[in-house]
Amino acid sequence: MADKVTIADVARVAGVSRQTVSNVLNTPEVVREETRQRVLDVVGELGYRVNRAARQMRTGRSQLIAIRIDPDRDGINGSVLDRFLHGLTDAAARSGYRILLYTADDDRSEVATFEDLLGAYEPDGFVLTGTHHRDPRASWLLDKGVPFVTFGRPWGEEAAARHPWVDVDGSAGTAVATRHLLDAGHARIGFLGWPAGSGVGDDRREGWARTLAEAGVDPTGLSRATSDAVADGEAAARDLIDSDPGVTALVCVSDSLAVGALHAARSPGLAWREDTRPELPIAVIGFDDTPVARAVGLTSLSQPLKEAAASCVTLLARILEGTETARASAASPAHVLLEPSLVVRQSA
Amino acid sequence: MADKVTIADVARVAGVSRQTVSNVLNTPEVVREETRQRVLDVVGELGYRVNRAARQMRTGRSQLIAIRIDPDRDGINGSVLDRFLHGLTDAAARSGYRILLYTADDDRSEVATFEDLLGAYEPDGFVLTGTHHRDPRASWLLDKGVPFVTFGRPWGEEAAARHPWVDVDGSAGTAVATRHLLDAGHARIGFLGWPAGSGVGDDRREGWARTLAEAGVDPTGLSRATSDAVADGEAAARDLIDSDPGVTALVCVSDSLAVGALHAARSPGLAWREDTRPELPIAVIGFDDTPVARAVGLTSLSQPLKEAAASCVTLLARILEGTETARASAASPAHVLLEPSLVVRQSA
DNA sequence: TACTTCGTCTTGAACGTTCAAACCCATGGA
DNA sequence: TCCATGGGTTTGAACGTTCAAGACGAAGTA
Numbered sequence: 001m002a003d004k005v006t007i008a009d010v011a012r013v014a015g016v017s018r019q020t021v022s023n024v025l026n027t028p029e030v031v032r033e034e035t036r037q038r039v040l041d042v043v044g045e046l047g048y049r050v051n052r053a054a055r056q057m058r059t060g061r062s063q064l065i066a067i068r069i070d071p072d073r074d075g076i077n078g079s080v081l082d083r084f085l086h087g088l089t090d091a092a093a094r095s096g097y098r099i100l101l102y103t104a105d106d107d108r109s110e111v112a113t114f115e116d117l118l119g120a121y122e123p124d125g126f127v128l129t130g131t132h133h134r135d136p137r138a139s140w141l142l143d144k145g146v147p148f149v150t151f152g153r154p155w156g157e158e159a160a161a162r163h164p165w166v167d168v169d170g171s172a173g174t175a176v177a178t179r180h181l182l183d184a185g186h187a188r189i190g191f192l193g194w195p196a197g198s199g200v201g202d203d204r205r206e207g208w209a210r211t212l213a214e215a216g217v218d219p220t221g222l223s224r225a226t227s228d229a230v231a232d233g234e235a236a237a238r239d240l241i242d243s244d245p246g247v248t249a250l251v252c253v254s255d256s257l258a259v260g261a262l263h264a265a266r267s268p269g270l271a272w273r274e275d276t277r278p279e280l281p282i283a284v285i286g287f288d289d290t291p292v293a294r295a296v297g298l299t300s301l302s303q304p305l306k307e308a309a310a311s312c313v314t315l316l317a318r319i320l321e322g323t324e325t326a327r328a329s330a331a332s333p334a335h336v337l338l339e340p341s342l343v344v345r346q347s348a
Numbered sequence: 349m350a351d352k353v354t355i356a357d358v359a360r361v362a363g364v365s366r367q368t369v370s371n372v373l374n375t376p377e378v379v380r381e382e383t384r385q386r387v388l389d390v391v392g393e394l395g396y397r398v399n400r401a402a403r404q405m406r407t408g409r410s411q412l413i414a415i416r417i418d419p420d421r422d423g424i425n426g427s428v429l430d431r432f433l434h435g436l437t438d439a440a441a442r443s444g445y446r447i448l449l450y451t452a453d454d455d456r457s458e459v460a461t462f463e464d465l466l467g468a469y470e471p472d473g474f475v476l477t478g479t480h481h482r483d484p485r486a487s488w489l490l491d492k493g494v495p496f497v498t499f500g501r502p503w504g505e506e507a508a509a510r511h512p513w514v515d516v517d518g519s520a521g522t523a524v525a526t527r528h529l530l531d532a533g534h535a536r537i538g539f540l541g542w543p544a545g546s547g548v549g550d551d552r553r554e555g556w557a558r559t560l561a562e563a564g565v566d567p568t569g570l571s572r573a574t575s576d577a578v579a580d581g582e583a584a585a586r587d588l589i590d591s592d593p594g595v596t597a598l599v600c601v602s603d604s605l606a607v608g609a610l611h612a613a614r615s616p617g618l619a620w621r622e623d624t625r626p627e628l629p630i631a632v633i634g635f636d637d638t639p640v641a642r643a644v645g646l647t648s649l650s651q652p653l654k655e656a657a658a659s660c661v662t663l664l665a666r667i668l669e670g671t672e673t674a675r676a677s678a679a680s681p682a683h684v685l686l687e688p689s690l691v692v693r694q695s696a
Numbered sequence: 697t698a699c700t701t702c703g704t705c706t707t708g709a710a711c712g713t714t715c716a717a718a719c720c721c722a723t724g725g726a
Numbered sequence: 727t728c729c730a731t732g733g734g735t736t737t738g739a740a741c742g743t744t745c746a747a748g749a750c751g752a753a754g755t756a
Contacts, residue, residue: 006742017706022744032704049467053404054742057711062401063469064448069434079639082430086417089449098469099449100412101437119397121411121446230643259643291427295578295607295640354712365736370714380734402712405741 005048014042025050056122065092065316066100066123068110070130079290080303081129084151087309088127095317097124107136114140125316127151131165132199138163147319149312153335155199164315164333166308170200170287171207173301173340177251177285178211180342186249186283187215190240191223192233192261193253201225204253204287222247226257233260241265241282249283249348255293255300258286262298262347283348287340297346304338311336353396362390373398404470413440413664414448414471416458418478427638428653429477432499435657436475443665445472459488466494473664475499479513481547486511495667497660501683503547512663512681514656518548518635519555521649521688525599525633526559528690534597534631535563538588539571540581540609541601549573552601552635570595574605581608589613589630597631597696603641603648606634610646610695631696635688645694652686659684 011018016035023031024039031039042048056062067088070081089099100123104110114137117123125147128137133155141148142162150165174191181189191208194201209219221244224236233256241247241264250265252258265282286293289302315334359366364387371379372387379387390396404410415436418429437447448471452458462485465471473495476485481503489496490510498513522539529537539556542549557567569592572584581604589595589612598613600606613630634641637650663682 004742007744008742018742019707019744020705023705026744030704035704047463047467049464051470051742052468053401053410053470054711055744056401057405057713057742058744060711069437079427079430082427085449086419086451089417089451090419093451098465101433101447101449103434103437103441115395116397117446119395120400122399122401256643290639292640292643295604296644352712355714356712366712367714367737368735371735374714378734383734399712402741403714405712405743406714408741 005046006051007048010039010042010046010048013046014039060122061320062122062124063097064100064121064123065097065125065127065313066102066117066121067127068104068113068129069101070103080288080305083305084129084309087306088312090306091310091313095313097313097317110137111140114144114146118144118146124320125149127312127316131155147316149315151308151312153199162333164319164335166311166315166336166338168303168308168338168340170204170340171210173287173342174204174207174251174253175211176340176342177299177301177348178208180344181249181251181283181285181348182211182215184249184283184348187217188222188244188246189217189249189251190237190244190247191219191251191253192236192240192257193223193225194228195225201253208251228254228256230256230260230263233257234263235260237261237264247282249285251285253287255286255288255290255298258284258298258300258347259292259296262296285342285348289343293343293345299345299348300343301340302343303340307338308336311338353394354399355396358387358390358394358396361394362387408470409668410470410472411445412448412469412471413445413473413475413661414450414465414469415475416452416461416477417449419451419453428636428651431653432477432657435654436660438654439658439661443661445661445665455484458485462488462492462494466492472668473497475660475664479503495664497663499656499660501547510681512667512683514659514663514684514686516651516656516686516688518552518688519558521635521690522552522555522599522601523559524688524690525647525649525696526556528692529597529599529631529633529696530559530563532597532631532696535565536570536592536594537565537597537599538585538592538595539567539599539601540584540588540605541571541573542576543573549601556599576602576604578604578608578611581605582611583608585609585612595630597633599633601635603634603636603638603646606632606646606648606695607640607644610644633690633696637691641691641693647693647696648691649688650691651688655686656684659686 007018007021010021014021016039020031020035021039024036028036052063067085069085092099100121102113102117104113126141128148128150129152131138131150131152131154135154138150138154148163150163151167153165153167154163178189189212191205193205196202205223212219224240226232226236233252237250237260250261252261261284265284284298286298286300289300293300315336318334355366355369358369362369364383368379368383369387372384376384400411417433440447448469450461450465452461474489476496476498477500479486479498479500479502483502486498486502496511498511499515501513501515502511526537537560539553541553544550553571560567572588574580574584581600585598585608598609600609609632613632632646634646634648637648641648663684666682
């Protein structure tokens with residue numbers, strides 16, 4: 001608290017000018033090696049740290065990356081953002097940035113928050129999560145030329161290539177899960193998903209359907225769609241199992257639905273199945289590897305959130321530090337698609 | 349992006365000086381009503397927003413509150429911090445602050461991060477979570493006179509009154525849970541906790557023991573201590589139930605242990621109990637009301653995290669905005685103790 | 697010799713805000 | 727008439743940094 005070391009203090013002690021100290025820190029190549037070393041020594045000695053506010057005044061760069069922390073959410077999948085957030089904070093720190101949080105109840109109020117933040121704190125960029133069809137947030141940021149990366153593909157066709165994004169390949173994930181079940185001897189493998197129309201949900205369903213078809217099993221009639229709640233998952237699972245007695249395994253679009261499916265699979269009402277094929281209980285695989293999955297022994301697909309977060313920071317930093325402007329990079333934005341991995345537990 | 353409205357722009361359009369605009373925004377009482385109104389109109393019209401960096405340069409206030417986001421942790425209880433974080437972001441925004449995230453692997457590196465942050469971003473204050481005996485972080489901040497609030501009581505005796513804190517009354521929570529079980533007809537109620545020495549754990553055990561004693565039941569021998577993992581909870585529950593066949597209910601220090609207890613309570617090995625008192629299955633109550641509790645139907649104690657977060661912001665803002673210095677407030681710091689509430693589900 | 701170039705370093709100005717002090721004018725009392 | 731008071735406003739300076747321009751000496755070139 002007591003000491004507030006400025007660049008002028010360093011300059012005085014090192015016997016050089018302010019600008020030379022600044023150069024040592026920002027453009028070391030223009031200063032003589034001997035001087036550079038002397039200045040660096042003094043910097044260490046006095047514990048000098050560049051004042052971001054002052055630097056921001058001059059350069060317009062705040063070294064802040066803003067991200068929204070969602071209100072409540074469904075809870076069960078909430079931990080995904082939590083882990084992503086930690087990864088982001090970590091990766092950002094390594095690149096000299098810090099994470100600034102904000103909340104918003106919907107897209108409209110989020111855009112209003114953009115204006116607020118840009119006017120006051122001037123974050124250098126944004127990370128958007130949970131992007132969807134015709135996302136007004138992305139368009140607004142694109143329009144203003146504010147750098148940003150999304151965690152999640154832009155599912156809308158035309159916008160697909162207008163900004164950098166990072167995503168996890170859901171289709172590859174459900175394919176791995178399905179193959180795992182096939183290898184374990186299951187044939188008629190069902191899918192519990194969300195109603196068609198959500199990019200993420202459709203993508204995950206596609207991986208299951210493709211793999212099943214490749215194995216010579218017709219996926220028709222083996223899929224159910226429902227909203228993302230445990231009870232809904234249980235009902236849908238029961239419905240699917242009842243309608244097709246051959247079903248011995250379920251791939252689910254989320255851990256919420258998978259937990260519901262587990263309830264259904266273990267419920268007394270299905271005891272008769274023990275007689276039919278007692279050696280093969282109904283297997284269930286979830287998606288996201290949430291703490292709930294860990295707690296109940298649910299096999300699930302784990303997203304590489306740490307890597308995803310690191311990629312977001314990398315892509316954003318490239319825009320911010322490269323010579324390219326946000327608009328230029330929008331011409332040919334970079335994409336990163338990561339593969340989820342299957343965490344095998346008791347349920348499959 | 350295009351426009352960058354400064355205080356000078358507003359002044360020019362409104363036909364006043366910079367300082368008058370500044371006064372309208374910061375000390376409206378010194379400016380004539382008519383002028384005030386005119387300036388405010390122009391502010392709205394131009395969409396002026398005060399530049400935090402420039403203000404910070406002059407006033408030294410960054411309007412930032414820093415908080416650590418923990419690395420992963422046990423996962424099952426991680427959602428607590430997540431919800432707290434959201435509440436904090438929300439409450440902070442309402443008071444004109446924003447939340448800045450940082451990570452640290454241990455207390456030592458966290459203190460190093462303090463120095464980094466204070467030197468560069470100069471957050472106005474910190475919120476510390478997971479405080480413990482002789483916490484070096486609290487001492488460091490106290491020493492430097494940096495304003496902070498802890499979420500969690502300072503359990504160490506002497507330091508108890510040296511900084512403001514917010515906490516949830518764990519003892520009151522387990523008392524409510526125990527009373528709930530007593531009312532439901534249970535008599536011999538067990539407790540699954542952590543090893544003695546953790547303030548939080550001891551506090552929660554105390555509420556159970558007190559309530560049981562008040563009801564005329566001697567708690568001796570009805571308690572087990574173990575580390576916070578599902579498997580440990582299961583083992584401890586089994587041990588307790590085996591050693592005392594009269595036990596029909598368990599209060600647990602965490603949802604992790606409670607989920608383990610549920611496994612034990614429902615395991616086939618205990619089927620004989622059905623004969624003894626089939627009308628009364630073993631009831632289990634957890635702590636923290638995590639998503640896992642919701643998913644498996646576990647009755648649990650819910651912490652008022654939103655209120656806790658809001659209280660943290662209020663206490664911090666009081667230090668930051670009040671006339672009192674951090675050191676002065678350390679003389680008689682404010683405390684807030686909130687009551688958890690019981691969320692009843694199938695398990696009890 | 698004079699002119700240019702280059703490497704290294706320094707100086708003044710500026711970013712947008714608020715503080716401290718000064719200014720102006722109307723009012724009222726001596 | 728003069729001065730003190732005070733509400734409302736303006737002016738200059740400063741916060742700590744980096745940009746743009748310039749200064750200076752050494753070395754190379756005409």
